[in-house]
Amino acid sequence: MTFDEKYYNIGFLDQLSYKNTFVHRLDPRAKLIITLLFLFTVISFSKYEISALLPFFLYPMLLMTIGEIPFMFIAKKVILVAPFAVFIGIFNPLLDSGQVFISNGLTISAGWLSFFSILIKFTLTVSTALLLIATTSFPGVCHGLRQLGLPSLFVSQLSFLYRYIFVLMEETMRIVRARDMRSYGQRGKGMKVFVRLVGILFIRTVERAERIYYAMLSRGFQGDMPTLKRFHIKTGDVIFAVSVAAFLYIFRFYPATQILGRFVQGVFS
Amino acid sequence: MSHHIVEFKNVSFCYPDGTEALRDISFRITHGESVGIIGANGAGKSTLLLHMNGYLMPTSGTVNIGDLYLTRQTRQEIRRKVGIVFQNPDDQLFMPTVYEDVAFGPLNLGMDETAVRERVEYALNLVSGLELQNKPPHHLSCGQKSAVAIASVIAVEPDILAMDEPAANLDPRSRRLLINLLKTFEHSKIIASHDLDLIMDVCHRCIVIREGTVVADGPVMEILTNRQLLEENHLELPLSLQKR
Numbered sequence: 397m398t399f400d401e402k403y404y405n406i407g408f409l410d411q412l413s414y415k416n417t418f419v420h421r422l423d424p425r426a427k428l429i430i431t432l433l434f435l436f437t438v439i440s441f442s443k444y445e446i447s448a449l450l451p452f453f454l455y456p457m458l459l460m461t462i463g464e465i466p467f468m469f470i471a472k473k474v475i476l477v478a479p480f481a482v483f484i485g486i487f488n489p490l491l492d493s494g495q496v497f498i499s500n501g502l503t504i505s506a507g508w509l510s511f512f513s514i515l516i517k518f519t520l521t522v523s524t525a526l527l528l529i530a531t532t533s534f535p536g537v538c539h540g541l542r543q544l545g546l547p548s549l550f551v552s553q554l555s556f557l558y559r560y561i562f563v564l565m566e567e568t569m570r571i572v573r574a575r576d577m578r579s580y581g582q583r584g585k586g587m588k589v590f591v592r593l594v595g596i597l598f599i600r601t602v603e604r605a606e607r608i609y610y611a612m613l614s615r616g617f618q619g620d621m622p623t624l625k626r627f628h629i630k631t632g633d634v635i636f637a638v639s640v641a642a643f644l645y646i647f648r649f650y651p652a653t654q655i656l657g658r659f660v661q662g663v664f665s
Numbered sequence: 666m667s668h669h670i671v672e673f674k675n676v677s678f679c680y681p682d683g684t685e686a687l688r689d690i691s692f693r694i695t696h697g698e699s700v701g702i703i704g705a706n707g708a709g710k711s712t713l714l715l716h717m718n719g720y721l722m723p724t725s726g727t728v729n730i731g732d733l734y735l736t737r738q739t740r741q742e743i744r745r746k747v748g749i750v751f752q753n754p755d756d757q758l759f760m761p762t763v764y765e766d767v768a769f770g771p772l773n774l775g776m777d778e779t780a781v782r783e784r785v786e787y788a789l790n791l792v793s794g795l796e797l798q799n800k801p802p803h804h805l806s807c808g809q810k811s812a813v814a815i816a817s818v819i820a821v822e823p824d825i826l827a828m829d830e831p832a833a834n835l836d837p838r839s840r841r842l843l844i845n846l847l848k849t850f851e852h853s854k855i856i857a858s859h860d861l862d863l864i865m866d867v868c869h870r871c872i873v874i875r876e877g878t879v880v881a882d883g884p885v886m887e888i889l890t891n892r893q894l895l896e897e898n899h900l901e902l903p904l905s906l907q908k909r
Binding site for chain 2: 535555556558560563604607608613616617622
């Protein structure tokens with residue numbers, strides 16, 4: 397993938413977060429808390445759990461559908477980081493050789509079970525976190541964090557990151573284009589040139605930081621980022637938070653899949 | 666009010682690397698004047714502007730802004746009086762949304778939220794950018810960015826407006842809108858630019874600097890029609906005065 401494509405890819409994630417759907421309109425605080433709750437619930441399952449995890453796919457799927465986020469976009473991102481999870485779990489089948497009984501004499505090694513459990517947990521957590529970013533504008537996330545009591549210093553770091561990542565990437569894109577345009581094939585693409593490009597980018601960034609600091613001082617900055625209260629919790633937010641929390645609670649502490657399975661068996665027998 | 670003055674008296678400034686950017690420069694700008702500062706690349710225009718706000722302190726000489734002498738103690742107050750619009754709007758707009766960016770200054774002045782909202786709406790309305798308020802700056806066009814950058818400075822209601830190349834990177838229509846906008850401001854204005862037509866349209870007085878010192882200072886029409894003076898300073902007659 398070329399640098400340009402990567403740039404527009406991040407831009408796309410950002411564009412998505414400015415859509416106007418029910419999910420996008422929810423209060424960022426509600427979404428943040430629920431996402432955290434979701435992550436902890438998923439992680440809290442035992443390492444051999446698979447069937448009880450499956451219903452949790454309902455939440456990201458619903459977010460994706462209502463928030464009109466393209467499935468393939470999220471799927472690609474999840475696959476992109478999947479190798480990390482695979483590496484964490486890949487030795488489990490070798491190390492953990494206990495046998496687990498499934499049904500009708502079918503057994504499987506406990507290691508494979510925990511490996512798949514890791515993959516499922518990974519997919520759930522990463523896709524939910526991505527969906528939070530895709531359905532909440534980044535300034536919204538920052539405001540939410542600030543109002544939830546995160547120190548102002550961290551929040552301003554985050555918002556500067558968001559503000560300047562695009563500027564910086566555009567700058568890099570221009571430098572890379574200028575290099576490619578005059579390197580005619582292979583020469584000029586080596587490590588030596590690359591190191592210099594990084595150096596130049598660094599110097600430009602430092603200079604820019606200085607100009608930004610001037611601009612901040614010029615408007616009365618004295619060390620504290622001012623904040624605005626912008627969001628008010630609406631009934632919709634409360635209903636969303638309570639129902640998702642209830643869903644998480646039920647599927648965490650009751651064997652809902654088994655109950656459902658028995659119910660379905662009962663209907664058919 | 667007669668105290669919105671900007672006075673430089675024998676100001677010299679040397680960068681840490683030894684470059685002498687300003688040499689014994691003196692001028693006085695009185696209330697309500699709009700002054701263009703022109704000169705070749707590297708003549709010291711930007712360094713001069715940075716002195717008006719105390720980012721750079723003169724190596725020798727005095728800077729007097731609104732009857733306050735520039736010192737490390739008076740810097741904060743002087744920054745309230747002089748609003749500087751930088752050349753690159755990406756440096757000027759550092760908050761994640763337009764609204765927050767314009768609100769940054771007023772909030773730092775300790776205003777309450779309703780007053781801030783009024784200020785922001787007033788300032789954005791002035792540059793006809795009210796509908797941009799919830800956008801992040803990287804979704805704006807260059808013209809919109811520079812309009813918002815001006816609004817973010819206007820929102821603090823400075824007495825004196827200083828601008829570095831306000832029309833750089835603007836398309837002709839955005840540039841024209843900017844010129845019309847600048848004409849409506851009653852602030853004292855100091856504009857450093859190579860866009861001599863803009864200076865001619867907006868300013869009444871013009872200061873030419875070369876190698877950090879004033880070489881000419883007078884009514885704008887007198888200076889911008891002086892072909893010899895302009896050419897000595899790597900400039901040329903404003904396009905509108907050139908014969909085809």
